[in-house]
Amino acid sequence: MQGSADTEQGTEPSEDSAEELYENAPCGYLSTSPDGRIIKVNQTFLTWTGYSRETLLGGKRFWELLTVAGRIFHETHYAPLLQMQGFVHELSLDLVCADGRQLPALINSVQKRDASGRPRSVRTTLFNMTDRKRYERELLLSRRKAEQLAQAKAALLATLSHEIRNPLNAITAATRLLGMTPLSDKQSKYLRILGSASGNLLALVNDILDWSKIEAGKLSLEQREFSLRELLGDILNGQAARAEEKRLLLQMEIDERLPARLLGDPVKLGQILTNLVSNALKFTEKGGVKVSVALRARDGDACDLSFQVSDTGIGIPPDRLSAIFEEYAQANYDIGMKYGGTGLGLSISRKLVALHGSKMVVESEVGRGTCFSFDLRLKSGAGGTAAGAAPSSESSPRALRGLKVLVVEDNEVNTYVLARWFEHWGISFDAVKNGREAVERLHQGGYELVLMDLHMPVLDGYDALKVIRQLPDERLRQIPIIAISASTRAWQESKVLASGFTDFIGKPFDEGVLFSKMARCTSREAPAAPAQPPEAAPRAPGSAADSLVLAPDFSFTKLRQWAAGDAQASAALARSSIQTLEQARPALTAALKQGARDEYERACEGITGTLHLLEAHGLAAALRRARALLTGNAPDSTRMQAAVFAIDWEVENLAGALVAIASEAGA
CATH class of the missing domain: 3.30.450.20 (PAS domain)
Structure with a gap:
């Protein structure tokens, strides 16, 4: 018990x-x-x-x-x-x-x-779940605050960029204008320093803005037709002077099977490749840099492309390969001190590649070089005008003569710079300082084009555009309006165009791009030189009749601007251009004689960058006329022979003038 x-x-x-x-x-x-x-x-x-x-x-x-x-x-x-x-x-x-x-x-x-x-x-x-719900609300609130902070930071950077880029636009444009005047050797040296410093400052501002926009998640891909050969040609031509200065070989290798036109975002792809090429040139002292594009596969209109940018530079230690893609970081402190830079270029490029749904890969060996590569899937384009032929609106530097323009810009320095270019192009213009004055002045009549800044007092560009597009006068409602902004970057172009602007150009602008956009928006087209009559036999170059029919039309202004007044750099660009033209001439001739349109298009695209650099409007017109012979039935031999003669004539004139430039530097 x-x-x-x-x-x-x-x-x-x-x-x-x-x-x-x-x-x-x-x-x-x-x-x-x-x-x-x-x-x-x-x-x-x-x-x-x-x-x-x-x-x-x-x-x-x-x-x-x-x-x-x-x-x-x-x-x-x-x-x-x-x-x-x-x-x-x-x-x-x-x-x-x-x-x-x-x-x-x-x-x-x-x-x-x-x-x-x-x-x-x-x-x-x-x-x-009371505490958990409270945490979720706090996290959501924190996320919203972080997004608002990112937007505020982006807005702040956009405002600051507008204030920085406006005077920077004036500096770079004035530097170009000054380079067109007679200068002593010492002044030319100072001008090169000024141009280099303003270019570095612009690159810094652009890097910070790009990174801020990516961080805020505001970037998206556009879809437009473009020529990859033309894009690469422009990039390498833009870097040619820097390569020559360091005595580096700059090469481009493109798969012959690559379609003439592709659908994609050329602005962001160009930014990726420009960053990689510029970075490779910066860290390479001997040897060279090579850009390669290979067509790995094709499925219908989809093309799988492989891009590579390789160099023979200093290389990257294995333990630092991942760090180079971090923002504001470089391989080590000594490299940052020696070569400079923000440390944002590769990080931006990697994120832009990721935006395409791909991944940047890097292979490197210290002292032997580095190779950056990535794959993209792009659709082939419908075709259209080949990249080798310049637009008809660019066929003459006199295409804008007599054009009447209204400039809406609150910065007097920028207006002054535009005035100098307009004077050079034979354009008459009036200037006002805000959107309200622009609307009033338009009623007074006679304008064919408006250049309008987006950020102005009283009435900004967007609001002024809305008023203009609702005016009772049909002619004013349809008038071309090009937006100009220091704070709006190229990847915002679609937003600007969606607002109703005819076109867009960012500051600091390239005067050649501005000229082209103004000509295109106003449908200004200089009359092409008359084709040689079919019955006329080719004559020896130099006769009076030939000089009238096939007068050379080119300019080396852009070449000298890209060389920043450096005679050695001008000579290097001249020699490179001669080589490109001489290599393309037999391919063009053979394609014409065989009636092979695809080969002809490919040869034209190969000299796109050179045509742009030399402003070779005469050669571009000859290429267009020859292309027209390949579109219909087989042309008679006389017309084809005349087309070949016209191309040879333009190439010979260009080459002769380029030899003179190369000789000026003792080449």
Whole structure:
């Protein structure tokens, strides 16, 4: 009996302890009958909800404790799931407490059955989600604040860039204008320093703006038709002077199977390749840099392209390969001190490649060089005008003579710079300082084009555009308006155009690009030289008749600007251009004689950058006329011979003039 008593006394504390654990568990417990009536509940649940045990056990059903939305969910999801599978895991429902407040809870329920398999009860465990909901709200609030901060930072940088780029535009444009005047050797040297410093500053501003925009998630890909050969040609021509200065070989290798036109975002692709080429030239002292594009596969109109930019530079240690893609970081401190830079170029390029759905890969060996590569899938374009032929609006530097333009710009320095270019091009113009004055001046008439800054006092460019597009005069509603902005970058061009502007150009602008856009928007086209009559036999170059029919039309202004007044750089560009033209001439001639349009297009695209650099409008016109012979039936031999002669004539004139430039530097 004593043992029995001891056993009973020994088990009693254990039973009390289990009951106490049940009552004061960190989660709520309740049991319900098959019809939902609450038959058991622990103290934790009572404490959370404020109900008394008597109230809940007096006939309350579980669903009666739920909100209206919770009751609907209980009927449509909770009860059917419980009946079908015998359990419900982690459902989120809100309970209505005794004082009317709502308690978010995470619910797990298990159905208990008797020996015959009939439902006997339902045991439910509830977790108080109040703290979790509060954390979620705080996280959401923090996220919104972070997004607002990123937007505010982007807006601040855009505003600062506008203030920086406006005077920078004046500096770079004035530098170009000054380079067109007679200068002493010392002045030319100072001008090169000024041009280099302003270019570095512009690159710094652009890098910071690009990174800010990427960080804010505001970048998206556009789809437009472009020539990859032309894009690469422009990039390499832009870097040619720097390569020559360091005595580096700059090469381009393009797969011959590559389509003439592709669909993609040439601005962002160009930015990727420009960053990689510029970076390779910066860290290479001997050897050269090579840009390669290979067509790996083609599936219908989709082309899988492989891009590589390799150099023979200093290389990157294996343990620093991942660090070079970090923002504001370089391989090591000494490199940053020696070569300079923001450390943003590669990071921007990697993110732009990721935006295309691809990945940047780097392979490097210290002292032997580095290779950056990435793959892209682009669709082939419909075709259209080949890259080798300049637009007809660019066929003569006199195409804009007599054009009347209204300039809407609140910065007097920028207006002055535009005035100098307009004077050079033979354009008459008036200038106003805000959008309201622009609307008033347009009514006074006679303007064929408007150049409008986007950020101005009183009435900005966007609002002024809306007013102009709603004017009763049909001619004014349709007038071409080109947006000019220091804070709007090229990747925002689609936004500007969607607002109703005819075209867009960013500051600091390239005068050649401005000229081209103005000519295109006003449909200005200089008359092409008349084709040689079919019955006329080719004559020897130099005759008076030939000089009238095939007068050379080119300019080396852009070549000298890109060389920044450096005679050695001008000579290097001249020699490179001669080599490109001489290599292309036999390919062009053979394609014409064989009637091979594709080969002809490919040869034209190969000299696109050279045509742009030399402003070779005469050669571009000859190439267009020859192309027209390949579009229809087989041309007669006389006309084809005349077309070949015209191309040879233009190439000979260009080469002769380029030899003179190369000779000036003692080449």
